[in-house]
Amino acid sequence: MKPIEPMEPMPQSTLERLKNxxxxxxxxxxxxxLFFGSALAGxxxxLGPKIEENKINETREKVPELVLGKEGAQQMAEAGETLEALPESVVVEKGGKQSTYSVFEALKGGERLGWVVKSSGQGYADKIELLLGLDPAAEKITGIFVxxxxxxxxxxxxxxxxxWRGQFVSKGTAQRIAVVKGGNADGPNEINAVTGATISSKAVTDIINLAVADLKGPLAAKGSEGK
Amino acid sequence: MADQPTAIERFVQGILPENPVYRQLLGLCPTLAVTNGLQAAITMSAAVTFVLVCANVITSLIRNLLKPHLRIVIFTLTIATFVTIADRFLAAYLYQMSKVLGPYIPLIIVNCLIICRCEVCASKQGVFTAGADAIGQSLGFCLALCSIAAVREILGTGGLFGIRVLPAAWSDWVIMVLPPGAFLTFGLLLGLVNWYSDRRSGKANRG
Structure with missing residues (x-):
């Protein structure tokens, strides 16, 4: 008697293969x-423009304080005067790369009182975005805001x-600002680090140093150009 | 499968008998982090309510299509979507509050309370029950957050909603609005809730 040949495995039907x-x-x-992604894009x-607007409004609100200091801003508000913040963008070229800064020119009755620069950089956890106030000739820092x-x-x-932010007020822009640990900052361009957060303090200082180095020239040139 | 609780049972259970914070100890990250003021606590509760209700309803609607090994992916996807919507919404309409809450709104994604409700209730029961469950649990969460926030704010700053209620002679216990205050308050309130429910169940047993 002939032995029964082993059966070949049944081929999977197309439907089954598709199912697996x-x-x-x-x-x-x-x-x-796909659906959620497009919903989120919507x-x-x-909401995107509204969020941007909120940020710009906050920036504008801070301009007087950053240029005139807290007391100056209060006095001005009491006198019923307002500062005009003229948005501009300054393009800086270095090493073949272009970077654009958004700068606000603080004007009172046509007279320039100072500059507010928006700048950002990597912090310890995430991006830090800050505002930097400078005097009209870009020689002194008049305030910072995170x-x-x-x-x-x-x-x-x-x-x-x-x-902590107050330490930056009236620092000169001729030298880089240095962070000092342990609360012994006494040099003209030294500031104390936040205790336990040297990296965050350094990050803020680096952002400021970079923005100052990039913009000192262009802003001073604009200043001498006149209105 | 044993009988599932009805919509009303689910709703009531969420508020106290199965309170997400005091009984299940879920969602403790926001509970500890954003309870130094009532305003922040209420905003956080509202955001969690929105995410939980939406996630529960969606999960319940698609529960028959879920494959067991892909369900968690779908829960996470759904939750992340609604958290992003809540985050953008706050940044657009409550900008100052969204700055106060900072990273804790995006962190709702990992709030295990929400994934727990999707798994326990929404993936097994109908839309109505899932919705009732979400609202009940959210109320329980809000109650817990507000109770902790009220204690911390009143002891730490002498006020509620930023308005002073204690006499000026009260020296503010700053530690209460700092992180240790969250642990102290939460521990004490948790003890209180346990003691109270023990006493009640003891009475019921004797009676």
């Missing part, structure tokens, strides 16, 4: 991702406090 396909199994994930398109930061709560986020 990874991509087909993930159809719900894929289509939901949300961003609707617009956005996600530094460690309790340590790095102390960079937003008035006391």
């Amino acid at each position: 396909n990874n991509i087909i199994q993930a159809w719900l994930v894929l289509s939901l991702a 949300v961003q398109m609707t 617009l956005e930061q996600k530094e460690t709560p309790g340590l790095g986020n102390k960079i937003v406090t008035d006391a």
